[in-house]
Amino acid sequence: MRDCENATPVILTGDRPTGPLHLGHYVGTLKNRIEMQTSHRQFVLVADAQGLTDNADNPDRIRRNVIEVCLDYLAVGIDPAYTTICLQSAISALSELTVLYLNYVTVARLERNPTIKDEIRARGFGRDIPAGFLCYPVAQAADITAFKATLVPVGDDQVPIIEQTNEIVRRINCQAGCEILLEAKAVVPKIGRLPGVSGEGKMSKSQGSAIYLSASRAEIESAVRQMYTDPGHLRASDPGKVEGNVVFTYLDAFDPDVDAVADLKARYRRGGLGDVALKQRLVDVLETLIAPIRERRAALARHPDDVLDVLRQGTKASKITAQQTLDETREALRLSALV
Incomplete structure (x- = not known):
């Protein structure tokens, strides 16, 4: 097994741009990101492609909230000098890794994932589950491994996603015969899931029970x-x-x-x-x-081009990192292009 450890631990985390961020995000992951960014190499992904898994009929909602999420990141204290903020859909290597990883997980395993089961129930999909939604843990595995992240700040409800990521990593490493991908550890906040203002369920944008970080x-x-x-x-x-x-x-x-x-x-x-x-x-x-x-x-919202420039620069750097992982994985699986 070859050694792929980084001298500086890498963090990968992110959010779907379905609306501004709220206090649930703050206690769930943002606080950890801020505290850890100076001692780790950190990538924060604006997960717009994942946002489409249950918003495919309203892509404008995803597009217009990309900058809203970036504004929240910068305002809360995520510093581009330490943290790379990037846009998921603009990094093609992530999609290619997802396609590769889909061959190393079964539909039955995805349906058993507790996070998926809970979210399917909450959204009332029944058996009409969008394929992209069912498979988003695989896309998250691609995101995590593309940046060689070993730490992922998440809420406790997302821990099964990290467990499934590590299952995929082990299967691919076994197939490749070398440690081409790294397993990750969930970093769970001390405070559990923050309830919505009504006390029913977690704080949620869709349920109207959130206090936003921009609230008056x-x-x-x-x-x-x-x-x-x-x-x-x-x-x-x-x-x-x-x-x-x-x-x-x-x-x-x-x-x-x-x-x-x-x-x-x-x-x-x-x-x-x-x-x-x-x-x-x-x-x-x-x-x-x-x-x-x-x-x-x-203050940041008065200069949206500056905010978008942070996202552009971060995405540019992230493409290089993710492409390197894709190339290494393809080579290890003997899928390097013949033509």
Whole structure:
């Protein structure tokens, strides 16, 4: 087996451009990306091709949100000096790798993938599953391996995708007789899946339960007012439940004063803390986090050509890296062109 290890660990991560990014993305992967970008070589993929797997009837939605996602990346602190931001559909080697990898996975295995099963159920596909949607874990395997990434920041619901990637890697390496591709490890945030403001399911754009990284203070206040607390907590003097209380879930995720949150929980449990005061603290915490992101985003949006130039330059560099992996894989599988 030949040694393909890189001196600097490589991270691959990304998002589908189906709309602006929200707090779920922030705790799910963005925070990890920002913290790790100076110590790792990082590629962030704007996954527009994957976005078409369930938006093929509305490609304009994908196109117009490419720059929205890039604005969020830059505003939140992803730095092009350390991180390569690239556009998936513009890197043809990724599509070619996907076609190769499809030969090393079965339909039955794709259908058993827990992430796929959950998302098929959530979208109500039944048996009318778009083939591209069913196979997107294979495309993600192509994305990850093309950049020789060994670390992939994901939410816990995406861990089965990384497991399937590693299965494909092992099959291809076995077939090739050498370690041409590298296995990857999922980097899961300490905070689990962030619930939507209603408390039902994870934060989601499609369900209208998201707080965007570009939200105004008024939008933050509106979202927090809707949050589920404890239906039995009718008066401030009543003892309340902390478990399952969405406001406390968000405070745990975003309030930097851990001791103060612990005190609030104790007061809420014994009675003496009203929901209005509790929600006001969360509004202040979220506004402190989002306000500088919102301001940077607005400044960046005034110069869209500069934002697109970051994407163009990153994509140009990424094409070279992905093509090298494709060439190496084709050669290892004895598929090098004869003509």
